[in-house]
Amino acid sequence: MTLSPLFYSLLVLATLSLPVHAQEPPVNAERGKELFTLHCARCHGMQGHGDGPDAGTLIVPPTNFHRAESRVKSDMDLRSAIIWGLAFSPMHGWWDTISVQDIRLITAYIRQLAPYTPSSP
């Protein structure tokens, strides 16, 4: 069987591009922390207490994730606030800046700082 040069070069390209998948960043908690530190800590604070360096300049204070009001919220509630933002608030949506996967990692990191605590009935 003879392969056309085009087919052959496509085959080589396909083979060469395989390792790219192997290099995708592994899902880990460190990345959630990095992203939170980069994008969120200036308002929410390094430990999520709502006391970041920019917090004092805002009319609406950034959420302290350790408060009961925040801890009873589901991961989906938090993710939706991160993705879409909150109306009339400095908390804008991040849907066009941070990937869905990264938003999951950030949410997991927030939950690591302040674990989900369902309210008692």
Ligand code: HEC
């Ligand atoms: C410019 C400051 C600012 C930045 C940056 C910011 N936030 Fe916020 N965030 C706020 C404020 C202010 C609120 C509270 C809004 C309100 O109560 O109306 C809030 C609310 C939230 C809430 C809702 C919490 C709840 O209990 O309902 C979540 C979740 C959240 N932020 C996550 C994030 C994440 C994750 C990032 C980074 C990707 C981030 N925020 C970046 C200011 C900020």
